Amino acid sequence: MDVYLGIIFRTLFLYLLIIVIFRLMGKREIGELSILDLVVFIMIGEMAVIAIENTKDPLIHSVIPMVLLMIIQITLALISLKSKKFRDLVDGQPSIIINRGKIDENAMRKQRYNFDDLMTQLREKDIRSIADVEFAILESSGSLSVIEKLKNSKEQQKQGDITVPLILDGAIEEENLKRINKTNLWLRQELKKKGYRDVKKISFCSYENGEFYIDLQDED
Incomplete structure (x- = not known):
């Protein structure tokens, strides 16, 4: 009887602990989990199962590594917020699979x-046919973002290019x-015309249909 009570207690305790850990690590949809998130979630789940089964092993032996994994994941998440290179290394970059209705087989192979x-x-x-797709982007999470072609011929003439991020976290x-056939010099000249001389102060800059969207970094 004591064994069953121990299993029930461990199950309820670890269930609540995992909820707290996942809440502290931040809200993410399942399809948007990064590699770091996925690895941590799997390891925490495995540790919880082992802790429930091994009732003779002190619970603290499982709680400590679970909490340690949470701390590591939160730390790496903070690093990824500050470092674009780290994000690219861990999560990768989105790839344009279909560009203006044309399939990019090189991107698919990569x-x-x-x-x-x-x-x-x-x-x-x-979407029944690839012919209906204007842009298809394979996101770093593995999901596919799709922009369909406009049906009306007049609307098709107005349909512009996809929004392209040119600056992220102060880095060009x-x-x-290259995708929009522009250069670093061109971008800096265009930004100077708009009064932005220091690229590192720009948090986000995108370009679409000849128009820029610019957001400056928050002041500390």
Whole structure:
């Protein structure tokens, strides 16, 4: 009887502990979990199962590594907020799979992403044909973001390009500049015209249809 009571107590305690840990680590949808999140979640889940099964082992032996994993995950999350290079290293970057209706097979090969994957994710978004897609972006989470072609011919003429981030956390995105056939010098000149001389003070800058969206970093 004592064994069963111990299992019940451990289950309830670890259930509440995991809820607290996940709340402290921040809200994320399942499809948006980073590699770090996923690894931590799996390890914490495994530790909880082992702790419930091994009733003779002190509970603190499982609680300490679970809390330690939480601290590590929160620390790495804070680092990723400050460092774009760290985010790219851990999470990777989004890839444009379909660009203006044309499939980029090189991007698919780099991501080891095949046509079966593409068609499956398009069907999940109720899109029957690749011909209906203007842009498809494979996000770092593995989800596919899709922008459909406009049906009306007049609307198609007005349809512009995809929003391209050119500056993130004060760092210029050289790859995105290449995508729109622009240079670092061009970007800096355009920003100077608008009164922005220090790129490092810009938190986010995007470009779409000849228009810039610029957000400065918060002052400490």
